[in-house]
Amino acid sequence: MRILGMMSGTSADAIDTVLVDLARSSEDPGLLEGRVLEVGEHPWPPALREEILDVLPPATTGVGTWNRLHAQIGEHLGVVARSVLEDHGGVDLVVSHGQTLHHWVEEDGRARGTLQVGDASRIAAMTGTSVLYDLRSADLARGGQGAPLAPVLDVLLLGERGGALLNLGGIANLTIVEPPAPDAAGSGPGTGPGQRARPVVRAGDVGPANALLDAAVRAATGGARHCDTDGRLAASGTVDEDVLTDLLADPFFSLPLPRSTGREHFDSDYVLRCSPRAADLSLPDLLATLTELTARTVAELVRASGAPQVFGSGGGMRNPVLRTRLAEMLAPIPLRGSEELGISGDGKEALLMALLGYLSAHGIPALPPGPGGHTVTGASDAAVLGSLTPPLPCTGLETSSDPAARQPPRRLRLRDHASTPPAPVHPAHRPPEKGER
Numbered sequence: 001m002r003i004l005g006m007m008s009g010t011s012a013d014a015i016d017t018v019l020v021d022l023a024r025s026s027e028d029p030g031l032l033e034g035r036v037l038e039v040g041e042h043p044w045p046p047a048l049r050e051e052i053l054d055v056l057p058p059a060t061t062g063v064g065t066w067n068r069l070h071a072q073i074g075e076h077l078g079v080v081a082r083s084v085l086e087d088h089g090g091v092d093l094v095v096s097h098g099q100t101l102h103h104w105v106e107e108d109g110r111a112r113g114t115l116q117v118g119d120a121s122r123i124a125a126m127t128g129t130s131v132l133y134d135l136r137s138a139d140l141a142r143g144g145q146g147a148p149l150a151p152v153l154d155v156l157l158l159g160e161r162g163g164a165l166l167n168l169g170g171i172a173n174l175t176i177v178e179p180p181a182p183d184a185a186g187s188g189p190g191t192g193p194g195q196r197a198r199p200v201v202r203a204g205d206v207g208p209a210n211a212l213l214d215a216a217v218r219a220a221t222g223g224a225r226h227c228d229t230d231g232r233l234a235a236s237g238t239v240d241e242d243v244l245t246d247l248l249a250d251p252f253f254s255l256p257l258p259r260s261t262g263r264e265h266f267d268s269d270y271v272l273r274c275s276p277r278a279a280d281l282s283l284p285d286l287l288a289t290l291t292e293l294t295a296r297t298v299a300e301l302v303r304a305s306g307a308p309q310v311f312g313s314g315g316g317m318r319n320p321v322l323r324t325r326l327a328e329m330l331a332p333i334p335l336r337g338s339e340e341l342g343i344s345g346d347g348k349e350a351l352l353m354a355l356l357g358y359l360s361a362h363g364i365p366a367l368p369p370g371p372g373g374h375t376v377t378g379a380s381d382a383a384v385l386g387s388l389t390p391p392l393p394c395t396g397l398e399t400s401s402d403p404a405a406r407q408p409p410r411r412l413r414l415r416d417h418a419s420t421p422p423a424p425v426h427p428a429h430r431p432p433e434k435g436e437r
Helices: 046-055 063-088 120-127 137-141 151-158 210-220 229-235 241-248 270-274 276-280 283-305 320-330 348-361
Strands: 002-007 014-024 031-043 093-096 099-105 111-117 131-133 163-168 171-178 200-208 310-313 335-337 387-389 411-415
Touching: 002 063, 002 348, 014 063, 014 348, 031 063, 031 348, 046 063, 046 099, 063 093, 063 099, 063 111, 063 120, 093 120, 093 348, 111 137, 120 131, 120 387, 131 348, 151 163, 151 171, 151 200, 151 348, 151 411, 163 283, 171 283, 200 210, 200 283, 210 270, 210 283, 229 283, 229 320, 241 270, 241 276, 241 283, 270 276, 283 320, 310 320, 320 335
Parallel strands: 002 093, 031 411, 093 131, 163 310, 310 335
Antiparallel strands: 002 014, 014 031, 099 111, 131 387, 163 171, 171 200
16 A cells, blocks of 8 residues: 655644555565655745744634635645655555644643644645545544654564654654563453563653744744754753753653643743743753753653663754753663664654554554553554545555454564565556646
8 A cells, every 4th residue: 555644743844755655464464564665855835834833822813814724734735745646656545644733731631632734635636645634633532642643653663672762853752662571472451362462652742852942043033043953052052950940840741651742831932931030041051951951851751761772753863962962861771863763764753644544544543552451642442543535445455354464563664665666556546637636
């Protein structure tokens, strides 16, 4: 099944895309094989990105603005999807995360709602392909956090090795995978008699990564700049321990996993709310302090988990100051890039979207079990995620009489585009000719 995954994260800097063929191994139904055909990054048009950033908390805007953004974002997602398909041919399914505008979490840590905009019908119209969207709501309806969804992919990438996968986007999220004991066959969470035990998985949002850094730069430069390129300003600054202590006192950092958050909590006013004395800091000192906040909160959670290794992805891994400081605080636990697992750090979340599409199209609940009989997000049970437009069966579905082929896969093996022949695509799912809609 050929799937295009599309992801725009909390930073709203670009739309990441991955085009991948996914199929069960004919020799081992528990093995899902992926042939990555394209990994791309497509920056938002500057004016549209500014509009997105301008409506995020703590801003207050009218419903008309959100309605307009829903249409404009969907239109642009359709443009991006169509451009990928024009270069690489048709697909069986497009999976669009959309752009998160709000994630509603109560003070006690319960997630109550989430909103991703980007009209999927416009993507379907521009590509002639079924589109899966609204990927978090089903989990929230069952009492889950709706985030992070990354454990779905992380468990398959790590397999029985165990460790932690860290994504440093606008918000940092972490998946901790503890392999089952050697004698745990049939006794782990989510297993029945005769089935292999599944890993013990814990996950959640750690706290801010790029969100506060980007907000500080944007505010200090009046919108002329959006990030601290290569951490150069932070590298010239000094950590203010008093401000850092104020920020670390935030009760969010003491919430147990699973937990989720977003710009609703870590908004552009957050630093001054928590530490008014931060107003006296120079921009380099503020950025150095915020970089230290991310490194320290991530390192403390990883070290407490006992994970033997960490694989990082996301834009924060391209920040040498943050990456170096995090590696220092994790030592001797090694910090590696997700490239060692077969997928670039910039493409990992888009690959996650494609994987969710494969599972949902085949009716397979996505999120792995966590401790205590719930899913890793805290939901009462795992759900098939997403909504489909148009509401018709996808093409490229696999059929098998083997019950194992209808169970969640245990591992994902990735290959690049040169290593295997492409999977066939249903002829009806070619990209429309230019001028068609």
